[in-house]
Amino acid sequence: MNDLATTADRPLASRKSSAWRSLASKAASGLLTLLPGVALLAFWQWASGRWIKEIYVSKPTAVAARLYELFASGEIFPHLWTTGQELVLGYVIGVAGGIIGGYALGRSPRLAKIFEPYVMAFYGIPKIALAPLFIIWFGIGIGSKIALAAIMVFFLVFYNVYTGVRSVDRELANLTLVMGANQRQLTYHVYFPAAAPYVLLGMRMAVPYSVIGVIVGEFTSSIQGLGLFIHEASSTYDPAGVFAGIVILLAFVAVANFLAGRLERRLLRWKTLTATAPNDI
Amino acid sequence: MNDAVLSFSDIRQDFPAPGSDAGIRVIDGINLDVGIGRFVAVIGPSGCGKSTLLQMAAGLLMPTRGTVHHRGRAVNAVNREVGFVPQQAQLFPWKTLAQNVELPLLLRGVATAERRERVAAALDAVGLSGFERYFPSQLSGGMQKRGSIARTLVYRPDVILMDEPFGALDAQTRMVMQNDLQMLSHNAGATVLFVTHDITEAVLLADNVAIMSQRPSKLLANIEIDLPRPRNVFEPFKNPGFEDAYDAVWTVFRSQIGIRNQPH
Numbered sequence: 001m002n003d004l005a006t007t008a009d010r011p012l013a014s015r016k017s018s019a020w021r022s023l024a025s026k027a028a029s030g031l032l033t034l035l036p037g038v039a040l041l042a043f044w045q046w047a048s049g050r051w052i053k054e055i056y057v058s059k060p061t062a063v064a065a066r067l068y069e070l071f072a073s074g075e076i077f078p079h080l081w082t083t084g085q086e087l088v089l090g091y092v093i094g095v096a097g098g099i100i101g102g103y104a105l106g107r108s109p110r111l112a113k114i115f116e117p118y119v120m121a122f123y124g125i126p127k128i129a130l131a132p133l134f135i136i137w138f139g140i141g142i143g144s145k146i147a148l149a150a151i152m153v154f155f156l157v158f159y160n161v162y163t164g165v166r167s168v169d170r171e172l173a174n175l176t177l178v179m180g181a182n183q184r185q186l187t188y189h190v191y192f193p194a195a196a197p198y199v200l201l202g203m204r205m206a207v208p209y210s211v212i213g214v215i216v217g218e219f220t221s222s223i224q225g226l227g228l229f230i231h232e233a234s235s236t237y238d239p240a241g242v243f244a245g246i247v248i249l250l251a252f253v254a255v256a257n258f259l260a261g262r263l264e265r266r267l268l269r270w271k272t273l274t275a276t277a278p279n280d281i
Numbered sequence: 282m283n284d285a286v287l288s289f290s291d292i293r294q295d296f297p298a299p300g301s302d303a304g305i306r307v308i309d310g311i312n313l314d315v316g317i318g319r320f321v322a323v324i325g326p327s328g329c330g331k332s333t334l335l336q337m338a339a340g341l342l343m344p345t346r347g348t349v350h351h352r353g354r355a356v357n358a359v360n361r362e363v364g365f366v367p368q369q370a371q372l373f374p375w376k377t378l379a380q381n382v383e384l385p386l387l388l389r390g391v392a393t394a395e396r397r398e399r400v401a402a403a404l405d406a407v408g409l410s411g412f413e414r415y416f417p418s419q420l421s422g423g424m425q426k427r428g429s430i431a432r433t434l435v436y437r438p439d440v441i442l443m444d445e446p447f448g449a450l451d452a453q454t455r456m457v458m459q460n461d462l463q464m465l466s467h468n469a470g471a472t473v474l475f476v477t478h479d480i481t482e483a484v485l486l487a488d489n490v491a492i493m494s495q496r497p498s499k500l501l502a503n504i505e506i507d508l509p510r511p512r513n514v515f516e517p518f519k520n521p522g523f524e525d526a527y528d529a530v531w532t533v534f535r536s537q538i539g540i541r542n543q544p545h
């Protein structure tokens with residue numbers, strides 16, 4: 001009790017200086033994180049053409065030049081648009097399906113008993129193996145890639161949400177009923193918030209999987225898209241093009257991760273608080 | 282008894298036992314009345330079905346045989362007229378303390394202004410004013426317990442069920458909480474059914490101590506504790522008459538726990 005009170009009353013000056021210190025340490029740790037990446041790029045630039053033929057590995061400056069060219073000429077935009085659509089739709093469909101399915105099975109032991117064995121059996125199948133099949137079913141357009149990304153995302157999110165809902169303390173749920181909750185209120189006040197960390201974890205983990213699904217689908221057979229672009233670049237011995245495509249994918253994932261992180265911090269304030277509290281004191 | 286708020290009549294409970302079809306009989310015919318405004322403590326050896334009895338009163342478990350009546354009505358669905366204080370505080374970790382205490386009022390459709398007032402009053406009553414915006418993980422165990430009690434008092438349930446609420450607390454906090462509970466329940470004129478396995482606690486707090494036997498359990502005795510209030514929970518033996526009351530309970534209870542005589 002006293003600890004908490006004294007933290008609040010601490011003189012302003014000392015709080016300010018500690019804020020500066022934490023900012024400086026943050027900047028320092030940021031630089032430290034960048035260091036290996038910069039070193040790797042420098043090494044790549046240096047070794048390319050010296051140790052390894054440039055035709056195999058290209059080099060950072062060439063990749064940057066190629067990226068600039070791709071955007072300046074507009075050549076990449078149709079690919080970006082196609083892959084972007086596939087990623088977003090596949091991800092959203094997979095997440096929505098996973099949340100609904102996981103929640104339904106998590107709440108109803110009867111449904112779970114019937115469907116769990118099937119879901120678990122399908123969970124074990126490497127979804128990549130379905131790519132050729134999906135091409136046959138949904139054509140070589142964006143449909144097959146959306147389906148592939150969606151199914152990979154679905155299982156991951158499903159499994160997480162299912163686990164999350166089942167982990168809700170029965171005593172807490174019962175207590176809420178005694179307090180006067182109906183089923184809808186129980187869902188809103190207990191099951192959703194309790195499952196939220198699992199849902200968000202699943203959503204975050206699903207980001208790279210949606211990328212894998214889409215790119216593998218495009219590799220297998222497609223008319224347009226980043227996967228196709230990378231595939232063509234590699235078959236014409238154009239490593240700069242391959243790396244340029246990979247850099248764009250990286251950017252996709254980074255943006256998605258950033259958004260997921262923001263959402264997580266917002267929704268799970270009660271959790272992050274606990275994690276950071278001891279550091280402040 | 283007519284003035285019973287809560288009455289257990291002829292309760293039996295069988296639970297399925299792992300690896301046998303017969304099941305296990307946990308409670309074997311219990312009759313117990315909780316009079317209006319009374320503080321009734323239930324003690325008994327571990328596993329005799331004390332928590333099970335509370336579950337039944339809250340309508341979360343239907344007895345295999347017999348009925349629980351609340352104000353004359355058979356309890357056969359979740360009983361929203363009671364308040365439940367579990368052994369662990371069980372505050373909602375994703376809600377602040379104030380939101381936790383507010384929830385029962387919200388669920389019962391109490392208007393915003395009144396909600397705010399009653400939450401403030403309840404937090405004040407348990408000495409937690411100023412911590413409204415803390416999350417449970419930022420409160421100590423004792424503070425969480427107080428929060429849990431405030432969350433129950435705030436909607437003024439007809440009967441308060443408490444399952445070893447102070448079991449997990451350290452000795453000092455425990456005494457302070459016992460003292461607070463004695464005051465709060467007395468001031469509110471609350472009807473309380475209080476499970477514990479601490480005889481001292483039972484004798485200090487209760488108007489009646491019900492003693493259960495080992496599984497399959499029956500009610501061994503329902504002893505009235507006639508000590509004047511307020512009772513001194515910090516120095517139990519300074520309460521006039523405490524020793525006799527304790528002895529009366531202990532004499533019945535000792536038969537239920539295996540005490541081996543120490544060879545001299």
Ligand SMILES: Nc1ncnc2c1ncn2[C@@H]1O[C@H](COP(=O)(O)OP(=O)(O)OP(=O)(O)O)[C@@H](O)[C@H]1O
Nearest residue numbers: 296297307325326327328329330331332333334478
């Ligand atoms: N849902 C259940 N299924 C099967 N058996 C159960 C169930 N709930 C309780 N039991 C059994 O009933 C008995 C009594 O349980 P209960 O929790 O009521 O005991 P208790 O008197 O509260 O014990 P303690 O003092 O240790 O809390 C135990 O032997 C337990 O194994």
Ligand SMILES: [Mg+2]
Nearest residue numbers: 331332333444
């Ligand atoms: Mg118990």
